[in-house]
Amino acid sequence: MMLSASAARMGCVRTTLRHIGKRKFRSVAQGRSDIVKARTKLSQDFRVPLNSRVRRWKSTMAPYSDSEDEDESIRSLGHAKAAAARSVFSHEEAWMINLGRDGNDEWLRKQRDPDEWFTGLKPEICPGTDTKGIVRSLPLPKLDAVTRQSAKDYFDNSWTLYETLFAGLKGEEGFYRPPPHGLRHPQIFYYGHTACLYINKLRVSGVLPKPTNAYFESIFEVGVDEMLWDDMHKNDMLWPTVKEVHEYRKQVYNVVVDAILNHPSLDDSNGPVKVDQSHPMWALFMGYEHERIHLETSSVLFRETPYHLVQAPESWPPVHPSASGNRPSSNPIEGVHYPKNRMIPVSKGTVDLGKPSSFPSFGWDNEYGERNLDVPDFLASEFMVTNGEFYEFVKSGGYRNKENWCDDGWAWRTHRNMKWPFFWEPDGPAGAHEYKLRTIFKIVDMPWDWPVDVNYYEAKAFCRWKTRNEGSPASQPYRLLTEAEHHLIRDEESNLAAARADVSADKVIVTSGEDFPIGSKGANLNLAFSSQNPVTQFAPSHTGHRDTTGNAWEWTEDHFNPLKGFEVHHVYDDFSTPCFDGKHSMIVGGSFMSTGDEASVFARFHFRPHFLQHSGFRLVSSDEDAPATHLFAGNFEGQAAARDSMEGPGEATGSSENANVYETDDSLNMYLGLHFPSSGTTEGIAPILPHANAPVHGTGFPQRVANLLSSLEPELTNNHALDMGCAVGGASFELAKKFEHVDAFDFSESFVNTAKMMQTGESISFRVPVEAELFEEVKATHESGMTPEILNRVNFFTGDACRIKDMASDGILRTYDGVIMSNLLCRLPDPIACLKGLGSIVNKGGVVVMATPFSWLTEFTPRGKWLGGFYDPVSKEPIASKDVLKEIMEDCGFEKIHEEEMPLVIREHQRKYQYIVSEATGWRKNE
Numbered sequence: 001m002m003l004s005a006s007a008a009r010m011g012c013v014r015t016t017l018r019h020i021g022k023r024k025f026r027s028v029a030q031g032r033s034d035i036v037k038a039r040t041k042l043s044q045d046f047r048v049p050l051n052s053r054v055r056r057w058k059s060t061m062a063p064y065s066d067s068e069d070e071d072e073s074i075r076s077l078g079h080a081k082a083a084a085a086r087s088v089f090s091h092e093e094a095w096m097i098n099l100g101r102d103g104n105d106e107w108l109r110k111q112r113d114p115d116e117w118f119t120g121l122k123p124e125i126c127p128g129t130d131t132k133g134i135v136r137s138l139p140l141p142k143l144d145a146v147t148r149q150s151a152k153d154y155f156d157n158s159w160t161l162y163e164t165l166f167a168g169l170k171g172e173e174g175f176y177r178p179p180p181h182g183l184r185h186p187q188i189f190y191y192g193h194t195a196c197l198y199i200n201k202l203r204v205s206g207v208l209p210k211p212t213n214a215y216f217e218s219i220f221e222v223g224v225d226e227m228l229w230d231d232m233h234k235n236d237m238l239w240p241t242v243k244e245v246h247e248y249r250k251q252v253y254n255v256v257v258d259a260i261l262n263h264p265s266l267d268d269s270n271g272p273v274k275v276d277q278s279h280p281m282w283a284l285f286m287g288y289e290h291e292r293i294h295l296e297t298s299s300v301l302f303r304e305t306p307y308h309l310v311q312a313p314e315s316w317p318p319v320h321p322s323a324s325g326n327r328p329s330s331n332p333i334e335g336v337h338y339p340k341n342r343m344i345p346v347s348k349g350t351v352d353l354g355k356p357s358s359f360p361s362f363g364w365d366n367e368y369g370e371r372n373l374d375v376p377d378f379l380a381s382e383f384m385v386t387n388g389e390f391y392e393f394v395k396s397g398g399y400r401n402k403e404n405w406c407d408d409g410w411a412w413r414t415h416r417n418m419k420w421p422f423f424w425e426p427d428g429p430a431g432a433h434e435y436k437l438r439t440i441f442k443i444v445d446m447p448w449d450w451p452v453d454v455n456y457y458e459a460k461a462f463c464r465w466k467t468r469n470e471g472s473p474a475s476q477p478y479r480l481l482t483e484a485e486h487h488l489i490r491d492e493e494s495n496l497a498a499a500r501a502d503v504s505a506d507k508v509i510v511t512s513g514e515d516f517p518i519g520s521k522g523a524n525l526n527l528a529f530s531s532q533n534p535v536t537q538f539a540p541s542h543t544g545h546r547d548t549t550g551n552a553w554e555w556t557e558d559h560f561n562p563l564k565g566f567e568v569h570h571v572y573d574d575f576s577t578p579c580f581d582g583k584h585s586m587i588v589g590g591s592f593m594s595t596g597d598e599a600s601v602f603a604r605f606h607f608r609p610h611f612l613q614h615s616g617f618r619l620v621s622s623d624e625d626a627p628a629t630h631l632f633a634g635n636f637e638g639q640a641a642a643r644d645s646m647e648g649p650g651e652a653t654g655s656s657e658n659a660n661v662y663e664t665d666d667s668l669n670m671y672l673g674l675h676f677p678s679s680g681t682t683e684g685i686a687p688i689l690p691h692a693n694a695p696v697h698g699t700g701f702p703q704r705v706a707n708l709l710s711s712l713e714p715e716l717t718n719n720h721a722l723d724m725g726c727a728v729g730g731a732s733f734e735l736a737k738k739f740e741h742v743d744a745f746d747f748s749e750s751f752v753n754t755a756k757m758m759q760t761g762e763s764i765s766f767r768v769p770v771e772a773e774l775f776e777e778v779k780a781t782h783e784s785g786m787t788p789e790i791l792n793r794v795n796f797f798t799g800d801a802c803r804i805k806d807m808a809s810d811g812i813l814r815t816y817d818g819v820i821m822s823n824l825l826c827r828l829p830d831p832i833a834c835l836k837g838l839g840s841i842v843n844k845g846g847v848v849v850m851a852t853p854f855s856w857l858t859e860f861t862p863r864g865k866w867l868g869g870f871y872d873p874v875s876k877e878p879i880a881s882k883d884v885l886k887e888i889m890e891d892c893g894f895e896k897i898h899e900e901e902m903p904l905v906i907r908e909h910q911r912k913y914q915y916i917v918s919e920a921t922g923w924r925k926n927e
Contacts, residue, residue, distance in 0.1 A: 095186065098176040102241045105172040111314055112167040118160060119250040120257075123315035126160040127153040128512065135164055135315050136513030137292075137526045137595035142503070143285065144360035145272035151284065152260045158288045159253060161527070161595075162295050166191055167313040168302055168441055174309035175242050179301050181416070183611075187305075189220060190298045192245045195252040196220035198287040204571050205283035207259055212251050216240065260284070277357070283571045285362040289597045296593040299530075300612055303423060303440045312441035317513070319531035320524070320592075323444045329427045329434035330391075332448040338388030339449065339536055343379040343473050343621065344544045350374055351484040354563050355602035356500060361509055366576040367602045369563030373484040376624035379473055380481060380489055383535035383546050384554060384616045385462065387424075387437070388448035393462050394420045395433050396469075404465045407805050409457030412610045422612060423453045439531045449534040451552040451616035456480075456585045456609035459555045459617035466619070474621040481618050482628040483558045483604075486588040490548045490601070491541035493521060499601045507549075508599040516550070524592045525550035525599045532592055532614070545618075550594070553587040553605075553615040557628035560584040560606035578862050581829050582631035582802065585609050631829065665767075668728070668750060672766040672780050673907060675702050675730025676758075680778040685768050689910045698905030698915060702731035703783060705822045705851050705902070705920065710738045712898055712922045714817045715845025722816045722841065724801050724834075725824035729755030729794065733786060736793040739818065745799030755796045758782070769909040802830045804837025817846045823904075823918055825852040826881075827860045831867060832888065839892040842925045848894065851902050851918040854881040882919060889923050898922030 107116060114122040121127075123135045130136065138157045141150060166187070169175055175188040185193075196217045202208040211217050219237075240248075260266060265280050266273055275281050302310055327337065334340055354370035355363045393399075399419045402410050412418075420426075420435065425443055428434030435446050454462075459480055467477040487496055498505035507516075513526035517538075524533045524547075532551050541548045559582050568577060584606040590599045591614035597603060607613050620626075673679065677687045677699040688694050709721070719740040723732040726744035728751050735742045746752050757764055758780060767775040782791075799807055801824060807813045819842060825831050838848055856866045863870075867888075868881035886896060902920040905913050 095176050095178055098186075098188070098239050098241075099172060102172065102243050105242070108169065108175075108242065109171045111311065117167055117246075118163050119246065120159040120163070120253045121156045123160055123164060126156050128157040128161070128514075129315070130514050133315055134317055135161055136317055136528065137161065137599075139510055139512055139526075140361050140506075140508045140596050140600060141285065141288075142360045142509060143275040143362060146266065146275050146281075147268045147272050148261055148266050150272075151266060151281070152257065154288055155256060155260060155284075158291045158295075158596075162194060162291055162298075163249075164313050164315050165295060165299060165302065168310050168316065169305075170309050170311045172242055174305055176239065177305070177309070179304050181304070184301060186239070187298065187301060188239045188242065188245060190294055190301070191242070192216060192220040192240070192248060194287075194291040194294050195249050197290050198252055198256050198284075201283040201286055201290075201571050202256070202259060205280045207263055207265070207280050207283060208255065212255055213248055216245075216248050256284070256287075277569060282362070282569075286569075286572060289362050289364070292596040292598060295595065296591070296598060297613070299440050299593050300614060303438060304612075307438070307443060310441050316441070317527050317530045319439050319442060319444070320529040320533040320537075322447060322450075322534050322537070323439065323442070323531055325445065327445040327447065329436060329446055330432065332388040332391055332446075334388065337448040338386040339383060341381045341383050341385065341389060341619070343619070344382055345379050346377065346485070346488055346543055348375055348377045349488050351487045352496065353483070353487070354565075359500075359602070360503060361506070361600065362597055363600075363602060364575055364597065364604070365567065365569050365572075366560070366562060366604050368567070369565035371563045371629075373627055375482075375484045375488055375627050376622060378485060378620055378622035378624075380485065380543075380545060381619040382540070382544060384451035384552060384618050385459075386449055386535055387446060387452045390421065390452040390454070390462065391433070391435075391448070393465050394424075396465075398461060398465045401465070403468070404461040405457065406460060407809055408609070409461060412457055413461075418458075421452060421454050421458065441530070447532075447534065449536065450532040451535055451547070453532075453552065453612060453614060453616060455612055455615070456555045456607075462617075463619065472621045475623045476621060476625070478619050478621050479626055480555050480557045481588070481620050482626050483556050483586055483588055484627050485620065486548070486554065486556065489541055489543045489545040490589075491521065493542075494549070494601060496601055506601050508596070513595065523547075523550035525590055526595050527593060529592055547589070549589050549601075550599075551592060552589075553591045553594075553613055554589045555615055555617045556586045556588055557626045558586040559629060559631045560586050560604075561629045561631055577858075578864055579606060580631060581862050581865070583608060583830065587613060587615055591615070668754060669766045669768070670906065671727045671751065672754070672764070673768060674904075675728045676780050676782065678783055679766070679781045680768060680776070681781065683776060683778045685776050685778050687907060688905060688913065695903065695905050695913070695915060698903040700783075701851075701902070701904035701918075702727075702822055703734045705820050705849060706731040706734035708898075708900075708902075708920060708922065709735070709818045709820050709847060709849040712847045712849065712924075714847035714924070715843070716817050717843040717846070718815065718817060720814060720816045721818040721820070722813070724799075724819060724821050725827075726755060726796065727751050727822075729758055729796065730783075731820060731822055732794045732796070733758075733782065733791060735818070735820065736790045737785065740793060742794045743797075743813065743816070744794055745797050745801075747798065747800060749798050752796050752798050755794075759791045759794060759796065761788075761791075769907065771909055771911070801828055802833045802837075804834060805840055808837070808840050813841050815841055815843050815846075817843050819846070819848045821848070821850045821852070823851055823853065823916075825850060825867075825885075826855050826857075829861055830865055831861065832865065835885070835888050836892060838889075838894070839925070839927075842894075844925055844927065846925050847897070848889075848923045848925070849898075849920065850885075850923070851920040852881075853916050853918045855916075856881070882921075885921075893925055893927030894923035895926050896921060897924045 123129050124133055126135055128135050128138045138154055141154050169187060175191065176186045178186050199208060199212050199217055200221060275285065332338055351373045352370065353373065355367040357368055398404050399413060405413060423438045425436040425438050426434065427436045436443050437446050463478040463480065472478050492498065494505050494507050504510045508526060511526065513528045516523055516526045516528040520539055522538050535546055538546060540546050560579050562580055586604065586606045590603065593614055598605065673687060680686065687699050688696055721735045721739040721742045723735060723742060723744040726732045726746045729744060732742050732744035732755065744755065754764065764780040765777050766780055767777055769775050799812065804813065819838065828834050842848060854869060856869045867884040868879040871878055889896065899919065899921045902918045904916050904918065906916065907913055
């Protein structure tokens with residue numbers, strides 16, 4: 001489901017090259033084609049006429065050797081052949097090269113013949129099938145008592161559910177047509193992807209010795225977590241035919257069943273087996289839950305597929321009975337067609353997040369660990385926002401009013417030209433606001449009392465609109481729920497505390513999809529139905545809130561984040577970490593399509609804010625700030641867990657998850673020494689131990705960066721400058737010697753507070769390391785020429801360098817004649833976002849000075865966000881950060897006017913120093 005490290009790099013390269021321009025993108029494609037020509041000698045006679053059979057290589061279904069070099073070359077085969085066909089079709093039609101190769105797709109155009117379609121068990125004999133032949137999810141397995149038969153039953157249930165869903169594509173076109181937004185692979189990829197993962201992960205865990213089909217296990221390995229809402233380059237690929245993937249699935253099914261029935265690690269002859277995270281068959285259960293994730297995400301893609309290309313499979317769960325009946329297509333009435341949504345007060349409380357490592361069910365890495373959160377009083381709406389409530393937002397022009405949207409949300413809305421939720425089907429003339437609703441396989445009269453399906457941007461826009469139009473019942477505006485608040489309103493009989501005390505309180509462990517809606521604590525979960533239901537259908541939780549589990553996911557204010565003690569699992573080491581980037585919003589509660597671990601009380605899932613995922617939202621208002629976890633600059637991948645792991649016993653983290661790993665005494669001491677090199681003169685402590693050829697030229701780095709900006713003579717429009725990532729302020733004060741006003745921000749509140757103390761003349765002492773635990777204490781001292789007037793020209797505040805546009809739109813940042821970034825770029829979680837924000841704050845003729853050593857590290861910047869510093873995985877050409885930086889800056893309207901090597905020295909102790917050579921560049925804005 002998530003990007004691997006190598007895939008993240010590939011995504012970065014493709015995205016970057018696209019921003020740079022078509023010329024370089026084509027050169028990489030040409031490189032791929034050259035590789036294939038050299039190895040296969042087939043491209044010379046490759047022709048792809050539309051609606052005719054495509055010549056294919058004979059070894060498509062044959063196993064390849066398992067060398068890394070071989071994998072690299074075979075991965076590029078499909079891409080190269082697609083590239084060769086681009087001369088025949090436009091980009092929009094490129095996917096059509098995949099059609100017409102099997103001759104007759106009649107077997108796909110009708111209800112599937114179970115004997116022909118299902119590669120495992122047919123629904124009629126599959127575990128989880130009811131007396132009417134409808135297959136639903138089994139309960140989540142308990143892993144403290146696994147038998148071969150129980151493992152096979154859950155595998156068959158997962159496998160057959162997945163193939164039942166894919167029986168809903170009518171004809172081969174649905175397998176290859178990209179989704180309307182272009183942000184995911186076509187369905188043929190997902191048809192093969194889950195099978196591929198079983199093989200690859202069982203190989204990693206040592207259960208399987210070899211691939212089943214190395215080519216397929218290369219091209220179907222990596223899914224897509226797109227970087228942007230306009231990242232649409234996923235589908236330039238000649239994919240295998242449906243029959244070939246169908247045959248591959250048969251092979252994989254047999255391999256996995258053989259492993260279940262015969263691998264010694266599941267030997268239950270002496271009783272059930274305990275499968276924990278160290279057990280090799282943890283990878284098997286990982287495969288189950290991965291398949292169930294894609295069961296849900298693929299169902300969203302089905303819901304987005306043109307209606308004429310889908311059909312309701314015979315064994316698929318029905319939509320909720322409320323979908324039938326006649327309802328108005330417009331102007332629903334509150335209290336008649338949908339309920340009034342009252343705000344219910346919730347008393348403050350404490351929430352302990354995290355799944356115990358001993359809990360006897362499968363969990364993804366991000367579920368484990370702990371975090372204790374104090375949640376202030378808040379109000380939350382009884383129901384998720386319904387289609388009826390959201391209709392008022394649509395009808396009043398909420399989509400057209402920019403004031404309702406954040407910058408990214410507005411950019412997404414205008415890019416997609418959205419005027420109403422995607423799954424609303426217009427049912428009248430333009431402007432009449434008459435709608436029906438698209439479910440996965442049906443179009444039904446609009447159920448105004450179902451939760452609305454929207455993405456994060458739409459949910460937040462509604463909150464802004466409602467606050468502007470009606471006001472908020474608390475001092476803060478309407479917002480979304482947080483993860484911690486969700487667990488406070490979740491029913492006390494099945495919440496986190498209850499599940500820790502009694503495993504069966506995690507209801508999905510003991511309840512099948514068929515039984516989930518039954519009883520006083522019923523819910524639409526585990527595929528009880530294949531659609532949402534009225535928000536009044538099920539009983540409220542102990543706090544009075546409905547649908548706290550099931551029906552639809554709820555968007556939250558939290559970024560996806562690690563808990564204290566987070567550790568990756570070696571079998572899937574990049575499941576979560578690429579998404580600890582401040583760009584993924586958490587979703588909670590599960591939907592009607594959520595099965596297995598997704599339906600667990602411990603589940604922690606996420607999506608990018610422009611994505612749909614059978615997801616809605618609940619209104620929240622409070623007097624206190626939202627107790628949400630945010631990952632911003634300085635709060636990089638895994639940082640929250642890294643910081644928490646350093647805390648001593650009993651040190652509660654509370655809710656301040658935006659703390660920064662730089663905010664330690666050692667870091668503060670180091671930065672004070674770096675920014676104020678004259679410190680220690682009175683005490684007789686030199687920044688560098690005096691010796692012959694001492695690199696004293698490396699001291700005063702912040703001041704040299706500031707002076708470089710002045711020397712490049714930016715045009716003065718307002719004589720204002722900005723220091724991004726100002727740390728403790730040394731460069732900021734130096735800028736104030738030349739500019740009338742300097743804004744300076746850093747993510748670290750500790751750094752900013754220290755800078756303010758230096759500004760007001762407060763006495764600050766810090767430690768200079770000497771040897772091991774020995775140190776000298778010196779007073780922080782300004783450089784020469786500083787006066788109170790100069791010092792007072794600087795305005796220090798906390799900020800986020802990856803959110804420049806948001807800070808500017810919020811009035812926090814203004815425009816500037818000069819900007820400096822001192823060794824900041826390669827310590828940001830999203831450097832491209834930072835760079836692309838510069839154009840909005842730099843005046844024409846203004847200059848940006850960047851100093852950076854391009855020291856990319858995954859602990860600061862996810863690999864998918866590196867500008868360069870790696871080889872293109874296909875062409876093997878080196879990607880240099882400085883080249884990509886130049887292209888991005890030029891795209892943003894800047895011209896490179898200066899480059900030099902700028903050294904700096906950082907003291908570790910009196911006989912050991914870091915010597916770093918940063919590339920210092922100047923960029924003048926011409927547009």
